[in-house]
Amino acid sequence: MADFFDGQVDAGRRPEQFARIWLHSHPGECASPSSVDEETFARAFGGCQWALMFIVGQTGKTTARLRFNVGPGAHVAVPVEVDYSRAFGPSDLEAWEAEYQANIHPEIWSSGLAQLEHRWGLTDEDPGRGLLSPDLLEGLREMEPAERQLILAELAADPDFSDNESQRGQTGVIYEF
Numbered sequence: 001m002a003d004f005f006d007g008q009v010d011a012g013r014r015p016e017q018f019a020r021i022w023l024h025s026h027p028g029e030c031a032s033p034s035s036v037d038e039e040t041f042a043r044a045f046g047g048c049q050w051a052l053m054f055i056v057g058q059t060g061k062t063t064a065r066l067r068f069n070v071g072p073g074a075h076v077a078v079p080v081e082v083d084y085s086r087a088f089g090p091s092d093l094e095a096w097e098a099e100y101q102a103n104i105h106p107e108i109w110s111s112g113l114a115q116l117e118h119r120w121g122l123t124d125e126d127p128g129r130g131l132l133s134p135d136l137l138e139g140l141r142e143m144e145p146a147e148r149q150l151i152l153a154e155l156a157a158d159p160d161f162s163d164n165e166s167q168r169g170q171t172g173v174i175y176e177f
Contacts (some may be wrong), residue, residue: 001044003176005019013046014047015044015047015048016047016048016049019044019045019048019051020045020048020050020052021051021052021054022040022044022045022052022053023054023055023056024037024052024054024055024056025055025056025057025058026055026056026057026058027057027058028057028059029058029059029061030057030061030065031055031056031061031062032052032055032063033055033063033065037053039068041053043107045067046069047069048069049068049069049070050066050067050069050070051066051067052064052065052067052070052078053065053067053070053111054078054080056082060082060084060130061078062080062081062082064077064078064079064080065077065078066078068173086087113144116175127128136146
């Protein structure tokens with residue numbers, strides 16, 4: 001951003017001619033401005049009569065604030081929504097899809113189950129081994145992710161889920177999966 005500002009000022013432009021809207025993203029769920037965001041917004045956009053700071057979090061949460069730097073000055077929260085269904089100029093959905101298909105692969109549940117069974121110390125002779133049938137796993141795969149997480153979270157939180165006192169509470173490991 002500093003290089004862009006320097007180039008624009010060197011070209012004879014004032015910040016209000018090229019820097020009124022600051023749109024950026026945050027990792028994770030939080031879209032609230034950080035102290036660095038606040039300092040940058042005041043320093044870089046404080047000379048404009050008005051400026052907008054818009055932050056979008058990784059999960060789609062947003063924050064937008066319009067600031068007026070003239071008269072008595074004011075800050076106004078602006079309700080916003082991002083429409084991800086539309087392409088934009090530099091987007092290349094086909095290239096993105098090709099990269100996604102080349103690099104993102106589904107986790108194979110059976111290997112994950114083997115890891116859980118190993119973590120729980122189950123052997124071939126244990127009655128808990130192989131408890132998750134292929135039909136049950138297929139049913140879980142067909143669920144919406146939020147529905148599947150809700151069911152697994154409920155099982156993990158249920159203290160009566162296991163008859164075996166030593167296994168009680170370990171169902172939460174499934175939720176980590």
